[in-house]
Amino acid sequence: MSRGSEFVVVANRLPVDRVAGEDGVPSWRRSPGGLVSAIAPVMRRREGTWVGWSGAADEELEPFDEDGMHLVPVRQSAEDVQLYYEGFSNATLWPLYHDVIAPPVYDRAMWDAYVRVNQRFADAVAKVAGKGAIVWVQDYQLQLVPQMLRELRPDLRIGFFLHIPFPPTELFMQLPWRRRILEGLLGADLVGFQLPGAAANFVRLCRQLLDAKTVKQDVVLDDRTVRARAFPISVDVDELRELIARPEVRRRAEEIREDLGGGTVLLGVDRLDYTKGITQRLQAFGELFSDGGLKPGEAVFAQIATPSRERVEQYQILRDQIEQQVGRINGEYGELGAPVIHYLHTSYDREELAALYLAADVMVVTPLRDGMNLVAKEYVACREDLHGALVLSEFAGAAPELRRGAFMVNPYDIDGLKETMLGAIHADRADQARRMRVMRKRVIEHDVDRWAQEFLSALEHTPEHVPA
Ligand code: ADP
Numbered sequence: 001m002s003r004g005s006e007f008v009v010v011a012n013r014l015p016v017d018r019v020a021g022e023d024g025v026p027s028w029r030r031s032p033g034g035l036v037s038a039i040a041p042v043m044r045r046r047e048g049t050w051v052g053w054s055g056a057a058d059e060e061l062e063p064f065d066e067d068g069m070h071l072v073p074v075r076q077s078a079e080d081v082q083l084y085y086e087g088f089s090n091a092t093l094w095p096l097y098h099d100v101i102a103p104p105v106y107d108r109a110m111w112d113a114y115v116r117v118n119q120r121f122a123d124a125v126a127k128v129a130g131k132g133a134i135v136w137v138q139d140y141q142l143q144l145v146p147q148m149l150r151e152l153r154p155d156l157r158i159g160f161f162l163h164i165p166f167p168p169t170e171l172f173m174q175l176p177w178r179r180r181i182l183e184g185l186l187g188a189d190l191v192g193f194q195l196p197g198a199a200a201n202f203v204r205l206c207r208q209l210l211d212a213k214t215v216k217q218d219v220v221l222d223d224r225t226v227r228a229r230a231f232p233i234s235v236d237v238d239e240l241r242e243l244i245a246r247p248e249v250r251r252r253a254e255e256i257r258e259d260l261g262g263g264t265v266l267l268g269v270d271r272l273d274y275t276k277g278i279t280q281r282l283q284a285f286g287e288l289f290s291d292g293g294l295k296p297g298e299a300v301f302a303q304i305a306t307p308s309r310e311r312v313e314q315y316q317i318l319r320d321q322i323e324q325q326v327g328r329i330n331g332e333y334g335e336l337g338a339p340v341i342h343y344l345h346t347s348y349d350r351e352e353l354a355a356l357y358l359a360a361d362v363m364v365v366t367p368l369r370d371g372m373n374l375v376a377k378e379y380v381a382c383r384e385d386l387h388g389a390l391v392l393s394e395f396a397g398a399a400p401e402l403r404r405g406a407f408m409v410n411p412y413d414i415d416g417l418k419e420t421m422l423g424a425i426h427a428d429r430a431d432q433a434r435r436m437r438v439m440r441k442r443v444i445e446h447d448v449d450r451w452a453q454e455f456l457s458a459l460e461h462t463p464e465h466v467p468a
């Protein structure tokens with residue numbers, strides 16, 4: 001019998017998705033989203049095992065190796081996908097944890113599926129983890145796994161990291177299963193959040209709802225102490241540096257600029273998600289043409305939106321809204337062969353993304369609420385030339401780290417957004433360089449490696465507990 005893995009990451013998704021190639025032969029491609037972008041490089045370096053779902057319903061797969069990682073698939077039936085993934089994870093928790101921007105759905109069948117699938121993940125990890133292994137559980141889809149895993153394997157050291165915001169008491173209290181979620185998280189030795197405010201929300205809720213004893217950011221249980229701490233996630237600066245140094249990426253950036261017609265290039269890169277503030281930024285951009293703040297030809301907006309959670313109703317509504325909005329603005333202000341907004345509903349590889357970042361004069365990141373937002377940090381990491389401006393929402397987790405260099409904005413304030421976009425478009429090179437330098441210092445010094453090391457070292461230094 002094998003000794004099992006010493007380091008296990010467990011996340012809803014595997015870091016790769018199955019895609020059909022042009023010749024019909026399926027292959028694997030990196031899955032979308034900040035979580036994978038952050039953890040995949042760390043995993044490769046630690047030669048760990050990643051337990052997750054392949055992204056397809058009813059797929060029975062054996063463990064396999066891909067992209068330098070050992071991957072252990074967990075099956076999800078079509079019903080699990082509907083109730084656990086699209087349902088409780090993305091129609092209940094996602095909107096609840098993002099300030100209730102969309103109304104959360106509270107449905108008992110979805111909750112039951114969440115419990116069932118979390119148990120399946122915990123069982124899978126219990127099988128592959130070696131004695132005393134470090135297990136790192138990721139994100140809101142798996143909040144019950146720490147407790148379930150501790151029951152199965154008290155020898156493990158369990159860390160949990162939440163990539164999205166953790167809501168304040170007033171919102172969290174809506175959740176009918178609120179105690180169960182807190183108890184689930186308390187199965188971990190260390191619970192990590194993006195920002196200190198989220199860790200404080202969690203500790204306060206444990207005190208109020210579970211009557212737990214808390215000391216500063218620690219929750220003191222009968223047999224052990226659970227630490228809640230903030231670890232702002234970051235990007236793989238070395239990977240991006242290597243990409244932007246490639247001549248073909250630089251050529252591609254030039255080509256993109258030429259294709260876009262020579263005006264100032266504004267760029268948005270997001271999963272197509274209602275938390276990202278895409279309609280607000282496009283509205284502001286469109287109004288700049290109607291007000292005369294911009295003239296067609298002077299600036300162009302490239303909005304790249306990765307398809308995401310396409311069967312969840314709120315995502316379908318958003319897609320229709322954006323398509324209508326883009327059509328309306330282009331119909332009004334675009335010219336033949338020269339739309340003012342280029343909207344692409346697609347996912348790109350890392351080379352193309354890096355080229356887009358290099359091509360953009362203004363990067364527009366305007367979430368209504370976001371755990372961190374890696375796109376903002378990726379843009380900064382790519383601008384070694386100190387050119388370019390970042391428009392950044394106050395409600396992005398990245399705001400406290402980047403506010404001294406970014407053009408900060410409240411995305412709900414459309415006039416403020418217009419003014420800020422114009423400020424960024426017209427910023428002179430010296431101002432851009434000064435701002436970029438400040439942001440780059442922060443991102444380079446706090447890259448994803450440092451984030452992972454800090455989390456794992458805090459986890460490794462949590463006090464030993466003696467299993468009963
Ligand atoms: P989230 O985790 O909510 O999706 P983040 O901004 O934190 O948001 O992370 C998004 C990640 O997905 C980034 O690493 C970004 O480069 C990547 N990404 C976003 N849009 C695309 C796209 N259209 N094609 C490829 N990758 C994308």
Ligand code: F6P
Nearest residue numbers: 013032033034035036139163308
């Ligand atoms: O970072 C937030 C997150 O929900 C991750 O947990 C997830 O991997 C990513 O965004 C993409 O979302 P999904 O897996 O639903 O496509």
